[in-house]
Amino acid sequence: EAGVAQSPRYKIIEKRQSVAFWCNPISGHATLYWYQQILGQGPKLLIQFQNNGVVDDSQLPKDRFSAERLKGVDSTLKIQPAKLEDSAVYLCASSLDPGLAGQYFGPGTRLLVL
């Protein structure tokens, strides 16, 4: 079975620019997550979708970050405008349901903000 796909794999932008990341979850997975992982730390959940509805976005910096999951499949995460501290790996994960099932992660997008 195909895994979680993410693009781009790498992105370099200057501060105050905008950037968008794309995620395609495993087919049939209703729950989708976006995580931010700063170097040397574990991943931190930014937002969780159940189908196309937001379940948890308490850690999402809503003044600059936005995410959507139209049609309950693919998702995009946007940062506008980017700050230096947004440099991190952005990981997308999906799971069959929000219960016991494990989460399956994509390879991540490595963002560098200069």
Add this chain to the structure above:
Amino acid sequence: DAKTTQPTSMDCAEGRAANLPCNHSTISGNEYVYWYRQIHSQGPQYIIHGLKNNETNEMASLIITEDRKSSTLILPHATLRDTAVYYCIVRVVSGGATNKLIFGTGTLLAVQP
């Protein structure tokens, strides 16, 4: 969610069993223990989870103590490809927003040839 404590790093000889400990002394009755690992430059990989019984799958075994205050992940025959950061996470499992995984800094397991 309960907090976990793991050693920062561990070494293991190739072919030997790797035993990764995790302390979760404040775990609640409805919290599960999950293990993930993250190989360098990859996303985390789900390994195994359990509530109170020992669990085994094709990747590893999970041993949870009777009082549930600690657990051990066992990789029976470690290979160089098992070198990774291993995260032990406890979380309430329900159908809603409490599904959150809270990652700590994990244990860096280095498998030596």
